[in-house]
Amino acid sequence: xxxxxxxxxxxxxxxxxxxxxxxxxxxxxxxxxxxxxxxxxxxxxxxxxxxxxxxxxxxxxxxxxxxxxxxxxxxxxxxxxxxxxxxxxxxxxxxxxxxxxxxxxxxxxxxxxxxxxxxxxxxxxxxxxxxxxxxxxxxxxxxxxxxxxxxxxxxxxxxxxxxxxxxxxxxxxxxxxxxxxxxxxxx
Numbered sequence: 001x002x003x004x005x006x007x008x009x010x011x012x013x014x015x016x017x018x019x020x021x022x023x024x025x026x027x028x029x030x031x032x033x034x035x036x037x038x039x040x041x042x043x044x045x046x047x048x049x050x051x052x053x054x055x056x057x058x059x060x061x062x063x064x065x066x067x068x069x070x071x072x073x074x075x076x077x078x079x080x081x082x083x084x085x086x087x088x089x090x091x092x093x094x095x096x097x098x099x100x101x102x103x104x105x106x107x108x109x110x111x112x113x114x115x116x117x118x119x120x121x122x123x124x125x126x127x128x129x130x131x132x133x134x135x136x137x138x139x140x141x142x143x144x145x146x147x148x149x150x151x152x153x154x155x156x157x158x159x160x161x162x163x164x165x166x167x168x169x170x171x172x173x174x175x176x177x178x179x180x181x182x183x184x185x186x187x
Contacts, residue, residue: 038089038170040155040180043147045187048163051156052142056132059110059119064130066158069105073165073185074158075177077106078140078149080113081121086153089171090125093155096177097129103185107132109139111152157184 054076055065066074077093079086097106108131110118115133122131132139140149147164149156155172157180159165165184168176 038168038172038176040157040166040168040172040176042166042180042183043164045159045163045165048159048161048165049146050163051158052146054107054109054132054139054142056109056134056139058130059115059122059133060130062130064107064132066107066162069107070162071160073104073160073181075104075106075181076109076149076156076158078109078111078152078154078156080111080152081117082113083152085171087121089153090121090127092172092174092177094125094127095174096181097127099178100181100185101128104181105129109134111135111137111140157181159184159187 051066053065053067055063055067058064066076075093075097077089079090081087093106093108097104106127106129108122108127108129110131110133113133113135115135118131118133134140143149143156143164147156147167149167149169151169153171155168155177156164157166165187166180
């Protein structure tokens with residue numbers, strides 16, 4: 001019972017991350033979001049917890065998983081097309097992903113979104129990496145007990161050993177993300 005309550009609280013927090021109505025979609029003029037400052041919290045290697053299995057269908061009809069990138073640094077970004085801060089950080093993620101391609105893998109987790117809207121967003125942004133379509137929020141909930149994303153947008157950096165090395169709540173800034181990804185990659 002307690003785990004279910006915690007799961008529901010986490011899901012509610014994520015759904016409320018960027019404002020929306022009961023369907024998880026924003027209403028006209030709705031500009032509320034959880035005000036993460038985008039600062040990245042880095043965890044010491046001894047304090048890192050293993051990331052749960054992450055897998056799901058992608059917006060382009062394929063499948064993406066954390067396991068497919070075993071031994072590599074992976075950046076997981078939780079976003080939604082209706083989230084203003086998510087839109088604002090998309091070019092930053094695209095640029096860092098492009099500059100670290102081969103060494104670091106990026107996977108977007110599209111959360112509480114309409115698939116058509118998410119596909120349109122990706123078509124516009126052309127990030128160059130896969131995005132799991134996670135309308136119900138199962139991927140975010142799988143991080144319960146480790147380092148939950150806790151807001152939209154959120155970014156988790158997974159180290160080569162499959163542990164959560166860093167987390168940012170809110171839109172990330174280029175220098176912060178590039179410096180953290182480089183640090184975790186070079187460990």
